[in-house]
Amino acid sequence: MSLLSRLLTAGLLGCALAASAQTTTPKLVVHPVRSISAADTSFADLEFLTQEIGGARVVLLGEPSHGEGNVFEAKARLVRFLQQRMSFTTLAFESGFYEVNKAQQQLEAGVPAREALGSSVFGIWAATQEFEPVEKLVAAHQLRVTGFDPQLTGTYGEELVDDLEVFLEPQKASAAINYDYLDEVLGFMQHFNGFPAGHTLGEWERNVKLADRLLAKAGTTPARRAAAEHWQQTLRSLQALARDYVQNDPSVKDHQTFQARDNNPRDAQMADNLLWYLRQHPQEKVICWGATAHFANQTQLIDNVEIQQFRPMGWHVKNALGAQAYILGTATAGGTYAAVGETARPIASPPAGTLEARLDSLGADYLFLNLKQNFGSRRFPAYSIMEYTPLVAEWAQVVDGVLFLKATRPPHPRVQSSAGLAAVSDSVGPAARAAAGKAAASTPGLMLRRAAPAAGNLTVRGRVTDRKTRAAVPFASVALPALGLGVMADANGSFTLAVPRTALGAVLQVSSMGYGAATAAVGPQPLAVALEPQAYALGDVRVSGESLNPRKIMKKVLAAAPANYEQNDYLAQVYTRRQLSNFDTLRHAVEYVSQIFEPAGYRHWGGGFMMLGPIQKHRVQELNVLVQSPRPLGPFDLGGGGQGFFTASADPVRISPLFKSRTLGKFVLRLDSVLQQGDETTYIIGFTAKRANHRTTGTYLQAGYSGRVYIRQQDHAVLRYEALWQADTVQMNETARKYFGRQNLTARLYSSVYSDGRTSHVVTYQRAATGRYHVATSVARAVSVGRVLGKAPFFSQTSCEEHFTMLPAGAPPLPNPELDPRFAGHETYQLDFVKPCPEFWQTYQRPAPAAPAPVLNAKQP
Numbered sequence: 001m002s003l004l005s006r007l008l009t010a011g012l013l014g015c016a017l018a019a020s021a022q023t024t025t026p027k028l029v030v031h032p033v034r035s036i037s038a039a040d041t042s043f044a045d046l047e048f049l050t051q052e053i054g055g056a057r058v059v060l061l062g063e064p065s066h067g068e069g070n071v072f073e074a075k076a077r078l079v080r081f082l083q084q085r086m087s088f089t090t091l092a093f094e095s096g097f098y099e100v101n102k103a104q105q106q107l108e109a110g111v112p113a114r115e116a117l118g119s120s121v122f123g124i125w126a127a128t129q130e131f132e133p134v135e136k137l138v139a140a141h142q143l144r145v146t147g148f149d150p151q152l153t154g155t156y157g158e159e160l161v162d163d164l165e166v167f168l169e170p171q172k173a174s175a176a177i178n179y180d181y182l183d184e185v186l187g188f189m190q191h192f193n194g195f196p197a198g199h200t201l202g203e204w205e206r207n208v209k210l211a212d213r214l215l216a217k218a219g220t221t222p223a224r225r226a227a228a229e230h231w232q233q234t235l236r237s238l239q240a241l242a243r244d245y246v247q248n249d250p251s252v253k254d255h256q257t258f259q260a261r262d263n264n265p266r267d268a269q270m271a272d273n274l275l276w277y278l279r280q281h282p283q284e285k286v287i288c289w290g291a292t293a294h295f296a297n298q299t300q301l302i303d304n305v306e307i308q309q310f311r312p313m314g315w316h317v318k319n320a321l322g323a324q325a326y327i328l329g330t331a332t333a334g335g336t337y338a339a340v341g342e343t344a345r346p347i348a349s350p351p352a353g354t355l356e357a358r359l360d361s362l363g364a365d366y367l368f369l370n371l372k373q374n375f376g377s378r379r380f381p382a383y384s385i386m387e388y389t390p391l392v393a394e395w396a397q398v399v400d401g402v403l404f405l406k407a408t409r410p411p412h413p414r415v416q417s418s419a420g421l422a423a424v425s426d427s428v429g430p431a432a433r434a435a436a437g438k439a440a441a442s443t444p445g446l447m448l449r450r451a452a453p454a455a456g457n458l459t460v461r462g463r464v465t466d467r468k469t470r471a472a473v474p475f476a477s478v479a480l481p482a483l484g485l486g487v488m489a490d491a492n493g494s495f496t497l498a499v500p501r502t503a504l505g506a507v508l509q510v511s512s513m514g515y516g517a518a519t520a521a522v523g524p525q526p527l528a529v530a531l532e533p534q535a536y537a538l539g540d541v542r543v544s545g546e547s548l549n550p551r552k553i554m555k556k557v558l559a560a561a562p563a564n565y566e567q568n569d570y571l572a573q574v575y576t577r578r579q580l581s582n583f584d585t586l587r588h589a590v591e592y593v594s595q596i597f598e599p600a601g602y603r604h605w606g607g608g609f610m611m612l613g614p615i616q617k618h619r620v621q622e623l624n625v626l627v628q629s630p631r632p633l634g635p636f637d638l639g640g641g642g643q644g645f646f647t648a649s650a651d652p653v654r655i656s657p658l659f660k661s662r663t664l665g666k667f668v669l670r671l672d673s674v675l676q677q678g679d680e681t682t683y684i685i686g687f688t689a690k691r692a693n694h695r696t697t698g699t700y701l702q703a704g705y706s707g708r709v710y711i712r713q714q715d716h717a718v719l720r721y722e723a724l725w726q727a728d729t730v731q732m733n734e735t736a737r738k739y740f741g742r743q744n745l746t747a748r749l750y751s752s753v754y755s756d757g758r759t760s761h762v763v764t765y766q767r768a769a770t771g772r773y774h775v776a777t778s779v780a781r782a783v784s785v786g787r788v789l790g791k792a793p794f795f796s797q798t799s800c801e802e803h804f805t806m807l808p809a810g811a812p813p814l815p816n817p818e819l820d821p822r823f824a825g826h827e828t829y830q831l832d833f834v835k836p837c838p839e840f841w842q843t844y845q846r847p848a849p850a851a852p853a854p855v856l857n858a859k860q861p
Contacts, residue, residue: 028358028374033366033403036074038133046081052370052401053086056326057285060314062292062399063330065387067337069411071330072130074403075289079134082287083143090144090281091134094290095121097273098234099156100147113139120147120154124339128411148273150237150266152190158695160186164211167231171214178207183691186238188731191700192746195245197734204242208235233276240269252742260310267294271316292329292399293386302393329399331384333360335407344410347388355382359404367404371396458501462520462527464493464510473531479509479849480522550669550685553711558661560716565653566772568600571807574647575847578638580798588633589626592834593844594827595619596647597813616648618827623834624841638798638828640782643698644761645800646827650778652721652763657696658687666696672708681713703728717773720764727757740789754786764850768806777850778802803847
């Protein structure tokens with residue numbers, strides 16, 4: 001993490017060089033290093049380090065900026081050397097204290113090292129190829145891992161509150177802890193590096209102190225003592241972080257206002273966490289992996305007022321351990337640097353007289369330099385040890401040694417995910433549109449399809465009721481197949497559908513699950529459509545030998561999934577129709593035909609942790625713009641919150657936490673009814689997330705996630721899925737108001753306040769000739785109502801309807817995106833590069849309208 005900004009006043013380096021020119025420059029004593037490759041296990045060139053490091057129990061391996069791939073490579077080789085030649089046993093990361101400890105537990109339980117570290121260690125390292133040798137060491141159980149950062153990092157951080165609740169469950173007073181409150185606060189702290197607006201530190205600390213008292217009591221049991229003590233340190237660490245966020249709020253600061261001392265609380269807690277680990281594990285020898293700026297010692301000896309006020313982690317550790325801690329920095333004379341995903345930045349040639357210029361003049365690619373041996377207490381200029389900032393210091397008191405690389409380069413990313421943007425867009429809902437600085441829009445009423453405006457249009461109105469009870473049938477499907485138009489009735493059974501006047505007398509089809517279908521003729525008068533019920537009350541149905549416990553039914557669904565759903569790679573053709581409106585104006589409508597490749601093992605729309613797992617590939621083939629937006633659209637304009645706005649997130653059985661055994665317990669389940677139609681029995685199970693967090697919704701900033709699942713009794717296959725997401729507008733609004741007017745990333749992400757933000761998603765499944773089920777249709781709708789702070793209000797709606805057709809085995813594969821990088825990205829990006837072909841659409845048979853998602857009625861501002 002960046003520490004240094006605005007660090008050097010003009011002329012400081014020149015003055016230092018002038019001063020150094022007045023003294024005699026002694027010849028440097030260096031150790032040549034043959035290789036930085038982690039595959040080089042002949043350590044003869046590193047044997048000198050056994051004398052340099054001596055009896056140190058902690059070695060801190062630094063780096064200038066987190067953007068040097070070959071520095072990672074060199075550190076990986078040093079880690080192997082320290083483990084094999086000097087008996088170091090633990091690798092401690094500048095990553096979450098709780099998360100990396102959980103990674104160690106997962107490793108001991110047999111979880112692959114790549115997954116465990118990818119779920120806990122910052123992606124600036126874990127998402128690079130250069131990190132792979134470190135994983136191999138950990139996978140071979142040659143090193144334990146731990147973390148020392150109080151910040152929450154990785155997906156394991158989202159499990160903290162759940163794990164704490166499980167651990168404290170045996171304690172009678174555990175119910176007094178407001179776990180929902182803790183989860184809400186920690187979720188915000190993890191993703192936004194701040195304390196949530198509208199919450200008080202007092203309420204947070206009240207819950208933390210109660211948990212701490214219960215942990216102290218749990219620690220009196222020998223079998224639970226070690227875990228209880230780690231939990232207590234975790235809470236102390238999080239409490240320090242929360243206080244820092246409340247008192248200093250780093251999220252409101254930008255490059256101009258951030259000061260190096262702003263990191264003092266975090267660095268102090270990082271040192272406290274590391275020293276706690278050393279006390280708990282007195283036999284362990286620890287290698288620390290992080291930034292040199294954090295590992296530095298006496299920064300007060302650097303000729304810069306701002307840095308002199310900074311007390312890094314290394315200063316605290318050195319004060320506590322003395323010679324038992326050894327700090328190794330790195331330096332370079334050129335090249336480039338950039339963290340994964342950033343644009344490479346050049347490193348200027350070192351000015352004459354700097355440490356880097358002197359080392360570069362020796363001609364070697366890699367050198368080691370003992371600073372105390374070469375410089376003692378002398379001050380000298382260096383410009384690449386701490387974030388490529390020219391600084392004059394008594395460097396031998398800042399770091400003990402320096403590994404010099406003649407040139408650096410950025411790290412290599414492991415795998416780029418073409419579904420990555422879908423992951424972002426589907427994960428944040430209204431906040432994603434805020435990040436794009438735009439308000440997405442769609443048709444009021446979220447109609448499935450809308451006839452082109454014309455003077456000859458006719459509005460068909462009607463109401464759908466139960467023929468037996470006369471009660472309204474909510475969310476019935478109303479379609480005019482001949483014209484490809486349709487809409488869903490509202491909660492009162494009422495519907496409105498605009499059709500061409502030429503459709504007078506055409507047949508409307510009306511249907512709803514549990515009822516027989518009905519038809520009605522299009523006319524100018526309101527329609528009254530009565531559906532014949534074909535479902536029986538729950539008490540009238542007897543399912544022999546079958547438990548009607550909804551949780552047991554869902555467990556059978558999960559158990560049957562491998563047999564019910566395709567487990568091999570497959571191809572499908574997809575027809576997609578999207579539209580967006582603002583208030584009553586249709587802004588954009590588009591349809592396109594694509595081909596997708598769904599790999600075996602695909603279970604997460606973003607490829608799982610670090611987007612390294614199997615991902616869906618998408619290739620747009622044909623495009624037809626029905627209504628062209630008057631202005632260019634951003635990538636988030638065509639999406640919405642929740643899921644279902646992209647093919648990569650259209651299949652909830654594959655990707656929703658509801659259908660994963662480890663998260664099923666986080667839902668309240670109920671058996672709404674049992675439908676009997678002929679020989680077919682269908683269970684309708686309602687679900688509600690106990691806590692609407694990322695682990696239960698698969699998205700962020702949600703206040704609610706609920707819906708229904710229709711399950712075929714004969715094989716426990718899901719036939720239909722209905723879901724509703726409710727955005728956490730309270731949290732988003734408080735954040736927007738708190739940061740309004742500031743020039744930082746948070747202010748740009750949260751530029752709007754919302755009065756409403758919801759998404760509905762309806763999916764139907766179809767059984768293929770192979771006997772396995774696949775998604776047949778997916779319809780998502782979103783409504784977003786609010787205003788951009790300081791600007792105009794918006795009433796925006798989006799919809800996305802998708803129809804999937806499985807392609808037979810042997811169908812031509814998708815073209816290699818490397819041949820045309822424009823088609824390597826997400827589907828909505830590809831729309832900019834597909835040339836419309838009117839001839840294709842003249843003969844293309846569009847699929848009949850899908851049963852639409854529920855109408856999301858909302859009050860306009």
